[in-house]
Amino acid sequence: MSERDNIYQAPHGKVADFAFDAAVARVFPDMIRRSVPGYAETVAMSGVIAGQYAQANSNLYDLGCSLGAVTLAMRHGVRATNCQIIGIDNSASMLERAEHYLALDDAHVPVHFVCADICNYPLENASVTALNFVLQFIPLEHRLELLKDIAAATLPGGALILSEKLAFDVNEQPVQDALHLDFKRANGYSDLEIAQKRSAIDNVLIPETEDVHIQRLKAAGFSQVIRWYQCFNFASFLAIK
Numbered sequence: 001m002s003e004r005d006n007i008y009q010a011p012h013g014k015v016a017d018f019a020f021d022a023a024v025a026r027v028f029p030d031m032i033r034r035s036v037p038g039y040a041e042t043v044a045m046s047g048v049i050a051g052q053y054a055q056a057n058s059n060l061y062d063l064g065c066s067l068g069a070v071t072l073a074m075r076h077g078v079r080a081t082n083c084q085i086i087g088i089d090n091s092a093s094m095l096e097r098a099e100h101y102l103a104l105d106d107a108h109v110p111v112h113f114v115c116a117d118i119c120n121y122p123l124e125n126a127s128v129t130a131l132n133f134v135l136q137f138i139p140l141e142h143r144l145e146l147l148k149d150i151a152a153a154t155l156p157g158g159a160l161i162l163s164e165k166l167a168f169d170v171n172e173q174p175v176q177d178a179l180h181l182d183f184k185r186a187n188g189y190s191d192l193e194i195a196q197k198r199s200a201i202d203n204v205l206i207p208e209t210e211d212v213h214i215q216r217l218k219a220a221g222f223s224q225v226i227r228w229y230q231c232f233n234f235a236s237f238l239a240i241k
């Protein structure tokens with residue numbers, strides 16, 4: 001079991017930019033469950049989507065895999081034969097723990113975890129790729145290029161699962177922000193913790209609107225984009241090549 005996230009419980013003075021370091025890796029399952037509305041459903045359904053879109057003799061990628069939650073959900077969902085799943089993250093602390101969870105898992109699809117920058121990693125023969133709450137951390141100027149690389153590596157009929165924190169127009173933004181704030185409060189975060197986490201992620205997690213995501217996925221080479229899930233300000237899209 002993961003430890004409880006109390007990283008922002010005490011006053012920090014100046015709050016440093018958020019990083020996926022050892023302290024975050026240690027509490028990550030608790031942190032993401034209490035911070036991202038719909039996280040558990042998004043992970044579970046990535047297994048169902050992988051079941052539908054995985055093709056025989058292909059690769060499935062979990063880009064920014066953290067502890068491998070989506071990797072393992074896809075591993076249990078895949079029905080096609082001779083697939084392998086490659087989980088990539090540039091945080092060694094995350095991957096160390098991902099290997100631990102993988103060792104406890106009993107499914108049979110081969111899984112390889114790789115410590116690398118997803119913006120430079122050569123992708124190929126992909127039937128399903130997941131970017132589960134990861135593109136939001138990639139610098140804006142690199143996002144289109146990464147999606148183009150994914151689309152180019154994706155087989156016809158293959159899919160990308162893109163889950164993101166969304167930005168909204170001026171009327172909707174305060175409504176969604178208030179609901180997200182209450183979601184965090186309901187999960188036991190204090191107002192100080194919420195405020196300090198917000199300053200930590202302010203320059204690091206840059207959300208964009210649904211329109212921007214859909215247009216860019218199409219510009220990258222995906223022919224159809226469906227928002228299959230949304231819970232408050234977090235949504236997940238299925239982009240089909």
Ligand SMILES: C[S@@+](CC[C@H](N)C(=O)[O-])C[C@H]1O[C@@H](n2cnc3c(N)ncnc32)[C@H](O)[C@@H]1O
Pocket residue numbers: 020032043063064065066067068069070088089090091094116117118119131132133134137138
């Ligand atoms: C919010 S977490 C992703 C959660 C995970 N996909 C899940 O569903 O549990 C973001 C992850 O992306 C990783 N990451 C961010 N930028 C990256 C990059 N350029 N290359 C590889 N990994 C990156 C971080 O280390 C972190 O583990």
Ligand SMILES: O=C(O)C(=O)C[C@]1(C(=O)O)C=C[C@@H](O)C=C1
Pocket residue numbers: 031032035036133165197198201205
């Ligand atoms: O938006 C927030 O307030 C968050 O805490 C979101 C978020 C995320 O979406 O990845 C940010 C960092 C942590 O990884 C967990 C959750």
